[in-house]
Amino acid sequence: MKVPTGHSYSPYWVALTVAVVLVAIGLPFFGDAYLIDVGTLVLIYVMLGLGLNVVVGYAGLLDLGYAAFFAIGAYVTALLMVRYHLGFWVTLPVAAFTTALSGVIIGTPTLRMRSDYLAIVTLGFGEIVRIAATNLTFTGGPEGVYGIPHPTIGSLVLRSPRAMYFLGMAFALLVLAGSYNLARSRLGRAWLAIREDEAAAQAAGIYPVYFKLMAYVLGAVFAGAAGSFFAVKLTAINPSSFTFIQSVTILMVIILGGMGSLPGVILGAAVIVILPEALRAFDQVRMLAFGIGLIVLMLLRPQGLWPSRIGQIERRAVATSEASAAAGVSSDTPSTTG
Amino acid sequence: MRIVFAAIVMLTLLVPITALGVGAQSATVKIGVPVPLSGGNAKMGDDIAKAARMAAEEMNAKGGVLKRKIEIVAFDDACDAQQAVTAAHKLIDAGVVAVAGGYCSGAAIPASAVYHDAGVAFVADASSNPKLTDQGFGNVFRVIGRDDQQGPYAAAFMMKKLMAKRIAIIHDNTVYAKGLADATKAALDGKPGVQVVFFDAVTPGEKDFSAVLTKVKSLNPDVTYYTGYYPEGGLIAKQFKELGVSGKFMAGDANNDPTFVSEAGTTSEGVFITSTPLPQDQSTAKAFVDRYKKRWNQDPGPYSALEYDAVGVVVDAIKRAKGTDRAAIVKAIMATKGYKGATGAISFDKKGDRTSVLYITYIIKGGKFVPYGAF
């Protein structure tokens, strides 16, 4: 059975990387407000994708309620800035702390569960956070919080799309650096061990629950940071930005892009944001085209656009299932390959 | 194969860059219409966009404005805050001179900040939440009334016409519905002999409201007021009657649509609806309804007439401003006095709200909306 060889360093991918970097740097100078806004949105999804990548990609936990942490970070910043007139930078550590705490609270009782039950439980928590935000007057109810002031650096007010883009870029780079270092740290290696074979890891002295919790909490903090930025970018947040669909969208970012791989997440974020925008011309058919596009993309390239080593496993798995599908079609001959 | 992938991905990155080659120096006068074109509110958005297009077509047939043709640029905001903001940026970059549209208040409010920063006029046709204009942005206007006007009206109707003592209020936790519910409750609180016995929300998208209605039934209300939208409104009215809940059923202006009747069927008889006068009851609007039906082969939506007027207000302002300078247009809209629209005469107050908004109550008789009387 042929396994396709990896291609991470082929010239095409290098060219692609260069193109992406050029676009990312050139955008704030050559793009109009709309393009810069789209670019900033990509950066937000990069942050979110990187955070979820830690949870799903590094630690192998299927989280369907990730938008909850995004919401918590956004609301903490929004409420502190609007109700208590605190500065943006002051709200950041508070948001980070609150999301980390939520991660601990949600994660501790639930991370023992099998990963697929975890999916529904995290989904439940995501909905609980969103509904609470909608129902409580303290969070502004369905109207949410609006009139969020712009962040300032000294006397400089960051309000233009370009300023927001740079701020977002700074956040995204920090998160990127963090993810990169995490993957190569002892934590990262522990996660890899747990993901590959939990029983063996346990035998080697790694307590899965502790490390899973670390991944979950770190992922939460990344989402919280993205949320804080989101609040000041939009200047008005409400619960409808933090639905289950949002959680699914973030999951799509990392699966489309290629699980566990940092360039994959960036690419995935770009596609998830830009594709519906590019399809605007199709008007009514936009969402239908998007749906079909997803299916086609997965059929053609199930390992994602830029997979990491994990992607190799996916690719081999797909080849396996294709072979067994072929074997299964000839129904009456018991097949010993599989 | 890899080239194909690389190409596809490059394309998705570059297409928007090239697709937006529209400069501000085009020959048409562009008016932006941000509305939901996907998701659960797509039909409403489509009705609004159609009304805008019809307005532009009619005016173009008369020569357009400033000797140029009017072009309607409609973008999908999907009733989502972020998408509305993106759509706003896109409209501004496409060179619109003003914006007339919007549907969900939750999307309109964040987007209004973007329009404010760009100095572009935003005339809302359907966002009735008070906060939209309370923000104090000088460029935001609306041709629809405010929920804190409809609420007190509904309350007064319930107390004085229906003699209600026990009132149940149901909303759906959307910005619009809750705003109207809050305003109604505020007008009822503290009134002697009157009690709000139930105040809670249902979840839009669900179909079964029997649990809530059973609870309401146990509280014996004289009037039950639903402030949400008509997809749920029709269902709730139907289940209300089927469960045998006491008292009358009343609904807010987002239910003033014939589909409410088709949904609720015979159970819609005797239901009250608070609303601004429907097009069929305004001589000015009747002609609009007929033209709309002829043009699009379907009935106009509840906000079509309002959008038609919103576009009309914008074009009228352009004429008075004698140019397409965005700031000048904002000033001209502010100065609008008695513009004769399909929904009546339009002037704006200092906040950008429409002055003298009239609410009346309808009762559904024989499947039709019959005016029960102003109040």
Add this chain to the structure above:
Amino acid sequence: MEIALQQMVNGLTVGAFYALIALGYTMVYGIIRLINFAHGDIYAVGAFFGLSVYGLLAFLHIENPVLTTLLALVVSMGCTGLLGVLLYRVAYRPLLHARLSILISAIGVSLTLEYGLFLIYSPSFLVYPHLFGRAGPSLGSIQISWLQAVIFVSSIVLMTALYLLVHRTKIGMAMRALAINQDAARLMGIDVNRVIGLTFFLGSTLAAFAGVLTGLYYSQISFLMGFLVGLKAFTAAVLGGIGNIPGAVLGGFLLGILEGLAAGYFSSRWKDVVAFGILIIILVVRPRGLLGERVVERM
């Protein structure tokens, strides 16, 4: 007391719908470990197909409500079942071993179905013929309509039939074998693809049945109607123990009743929080679900 019983009746009706849809989720998950995001939309498709049948029959001047309803049910179930198999063949089979990619494909299928309905039928909602009113027996002041009784009884009948199929027939044995170990099943000569296809077929027919009944009972169908219900039904399936057929039924009814009680006694706008909260507590206490799970171990 009467209010409580009325709420129970309401809850059981809603629960019947959840249970019918939860069965599809649980069966598919049991054999291929896929959370079929598109299953709720299959339910919606079933409802729309049913409406088309009604429309066609009305065009042919066939008016008898019972006859038209039976035809609508049978045709819709058949067509939706086949659609389910088709979707499996096209969008899932090539991705069976790629656990997360198949999820994305399911999301793609979900969007495709939703916006397919959006474009083909209606962007807002459509109304079913009002064939059966709410007339029915009343026990004291508790209202039960005939339609509700039919929904409840027919759901139980269908679910029992499914259970018997899975546990008493040869093909059912094949399904169970597949759920335990796919490779071993293949070694025993079981045509894996056919069995998986059958599973999709059965799940989809049940969802279609629920869809048509939803149209009859609530009168309103819309292209997004499957989304929320699908989510709840999946929750119900997990609650009962994923992969477990009686568990899905129990979970569905339980969730329906829980929601009704939460809305009736606590607060309607918090009812989903209550429902999820209880689900989480149950899963923490009984991590395998109420009746235990039946899931394939390794694929």
